[in-house]
Amino acid sequence: MAKKIDGYIKLQIPAGQANPSPPVGPALGQAGLNIMEFCKAFNAGTQNMDQGVPVPVVITVFADKSFSYETKSPPASYFIKQAARVNKGSGHAGTETVGSITLDQIKEIVEKKKEDLNAHDVDQACKIIAGTARSMGISVEGM
Secondary structure, three states, rough: OOOOOEEEEEEEEEEEOOOOOOOHHHHHHOOOOOHHHHHHHHHHHOOOOOOOOOOEEEEEOOOOOOOEEOOOOOHHHHHHHHOOOOOOOOOOOOOOEEEEEEEEHHHHHHHHHHHHHOOOHHHHHHHHHHHHHHHEEEEEEEO
């Protein structure tokens, strides 16, 4: 028989750097989970990734206070900032641009994020990533 699911916890944690301090500790403690067990498992699971890359994680909490977790690919904004070589997006996205990326760079980002995007083909996925870039104040060349 399957375990009864008590809830889900969604967090964004730097790869290989999960520790019991906020936001991880309070979120897991509130659900009654073993914080150190999760931190060790997450850090071991993300040790092959670049350290410090933000990794979205969905933790499934079961009724017996056990858990399982699933990691997703880093956010599109992280890849866009890397491609445009900027530290942060524009504070005034509609009027001020802070960088630019090309269509080829967008296609590379789509390849990295394809399992997490809600798109049926590459063109639609490119439009999603381009829209994210424009909302960050980064212009898209060739689109």
